[in-house]
Amino acid sequence: MTACFNARKLLSRWMSVKTTMGALIGAIALLVCAAAHAEPAKYERATSSFPVARCDTPPKIDGALDDPCWTTASSTGGFYRFASSSPVAEMTEAWACADGRNLYVAFHCHDSQPGRIRADETQRDGDLSKDDRIGVEIDSQGTQRGYSTFVLSACGTQFESMENGNTDNIAWAGDWQGAVQKTSDGWTAEFAIPYALLKYPRDARSVRLMLFRNLARETNRTVWPGVPLSVTDPWHDTLYMQPCDGLSMPYFAPRPVILPYIRAGIGQTAGVATGVDVKYPLSTTLTGVAAYKPDFQTIEQSVSDVNFxxxxxxxxxxxxxxxxxxxxxxxxxxxxxxxxxxxxxxxxxxxxxxxxxxxxxxxxxxxxxxxxxxxxxxxxxxxxxxxxxxxxxxxxxxxxxxxxxxxxxxxxxxxxxxxxxxxxxxxxxxxxxxxxxxxxxxxxxxxNPKDGKPGxxxxxxxxxxxxxxxxxxxxxxNRKGDGLSIYQDNRFDKGALESYHASTYIDSWQHETGGFFHNYQNGFMDLHYRSGIGFHVGYSHQIRQQDSSTLYRDHIMERRFWWGEKTLLQGGRIQYDSGTQAGQSYAYAVLAQGVRFSRVFSSQLLFNRLDLGGAIQTQTVVSGVYHLKNERSIGGRLVSQDRDTNVYLSFNQKTRGGTDIYVLLGDPNRRTTAAGMTFKLVRAL
Structure with missing residues (x-):
């Protein structure tokens, strides 16, 4: 403790004559000293095992819980709000059973207001964040470090996120089954997750599970097993996943997935190309991937805005x-x-x-x-x-x-x-x-403290x-320096205000070879309301030595307002930042709006405008998609910037089995419209 006491004496003298930055660093140094002498508490986590019942006859995956296996399946009991003592808004029940090929999970999502159930996304692996949904998270190696996620929305749309990352070709990534049915008191769902999708050690007999439910009208998810109030991560902590044993997880002999393609174009995209991607399991946990002439031409790259x-x-x-x-x-x-x-x-x-x-x-x-x-x-x-x-x-x-x-x-x-x-x-x-x-x-x-406390x-x-x-x-x-961020977050299970985030940031940099580079200060606050609107206000100031003879003093005021956060593809935002940037007057404006014309047709508009010292740049991006069915869609995008305009249209078919088809009119990654057509066929072998 002597070192910390001496540090406090020195810091108190320094803070009396130095800047606010010194006071902040001093306060943090005291917190570090306190932490260093506190006795670290062990993580709380589920230790008792949850035995998964064996099912001799697998369920029919149709969303109805009338299969005999669910009468003998292992019941999880009730769900709990994530890291909260507030009562759950709606009750959720779940069951699990397994055979030698799949893990089966069923949900009964009770809902006292079935008219408020939201499920708008129909495209597989689309954005389910605004929908009522349930999910199964599986730590298949039991390391408490990572997991794969399988999600169903209330209209049966599937989404998966594999622990090692995955592409959007279903045959390549691996398929699973899920279905839902509406009931008089909510909705029910069934999952069939093949062991072949998971990575696990040979002779494994257990996994770790977390089940969750999100109501679109609620801030906080509910989960099984329960998570203590001390958890600071607002969404997930793998340390609290439930150990589940009694599984018969077989060894699968390595089997390659071969994904050849052929692409042909006419017009400005004329030519024929072929290539192949191969995925091969080197072991039960390692995967090898090889590619010969992979096709990057038909991949739409991100569009950068025009902001300075x-x-x-x-x-x-x-x-x-x-x-x-x-x-x-x-x-x-x-x-x-x-x-x-x-x-x-x-x-x-x-x-x-x-x-x-x-x-x-x-x-x-x-x-x-x-x-x-x-x-x-x-x-x-x-x-x-x-x-x-x-x-x-x-x-x-x-x-x-x-x-x-x-x-x-x-x-x-x-x-x-x-x-x-x-x-x-x-x-x-x-x-x-x-x-x-x-x-x-x-x-x-x-x-990182719990919600409502500064970190x-x-x-x-x-x-x-x-x-x-x-x-x-x-x-x-050629820079070296230090930075400090102080922040506070909180979220609320009821009331008009849903969450807030406040933060201040300070840094100071020198050139490694000597001399001043820049320092920067920023502070902002975000407010999110349960009605789906939000506000952001912030201010930043920077002094920057751009070169040996140029010193900039930047200051920017940020103002943002957004709406429709609870809706899919119908939200929007307005942003207006103004001040001084690079020694010139600066104004940057953004307007974004989504429009959902029908359940299957939607569009997004993004307009941004930069005025830097009187020189004006504008960019307009309009994109749209029409879903023919869950795995087929027609899409398009228009990008207009610096007097250049690019328009393209596309047709995509992603199948569970068979041939994926892509058709492009134009080229998605050129600055100007290309007068051509491209066809691409992909079939897994």
């Missing part, structure tokens, strides 16, 4: 080869997959084996713009909350030296009462061939002036 940025803007990658197993790959500063524009051949190995997580890939492409990339990531879980990891990335353009980046990471987490403490560090070095190219450092410490996050970071990563997203280098 000092740096390169980050966009998401939707290409299936990179999406598969993305959770096991390094962070974007080592692997930013949009940097890999073309792939002639590629291989990946992704998965989890006990406490180890593994992700590796290698791609090559020739001709103009050719590139070679190799990446590996190995993580080791220690206990249920701590980890270490090693990452390596290597890439080059033809005729250039290889860029090599290596990283060591480590995380340590503990809990004291209802407060979580997290410490994280990563050390990174880069070199080209044998020449050292600088380092990167990052240290972070955070305190903080403090960090130190360094990006070397010569640091280089061929494959990484590195918007700014």
């Amino acid at each position: 940025s000092y740096t390169q803007k980050y966009v998401n990658d939707h290409r299936p080869f990179f999406v598969e197993g993305a959770n096991y790959m390094p962070d974007s500063d080592l692997l930013y997959t949009p940097q890999i524009a073309n792939v002639d051949t590629g291989v990946k190995v992704v998965g989890k084996n006990g406490p180890y997580e593994i992700g590796a890939l290698h791609t090559e492409s020739g001709g103009p713009g050719g590139q070679e990339a190799s990446v590996i990531s190995i993580g080791r879980e220690i206990g249920v909350t701590n980890n270490i990891g090693l990452n390596f990335a290597r890439g080059n353009q033809p005729g250039e030296a290889f860029s090599n980046v290596g990283r060591l990471t480590g995380g340590y987490n503990w809990k004291n009462g209802s407060t979580n403490y997290n410490a994280f560090t990563q050390l990174t070095g880069s070199w080209r061939d044998s020449s050292w190219r600088g380092q990167q450092q990052f240290f972070d410490f955070s305190m 903080f996050d403090i960090y130190h970071s360094l990006f070397g002036a010569d640091f280089y990563s061929e494959l990484g997203y590195l918007p700014e280098l």
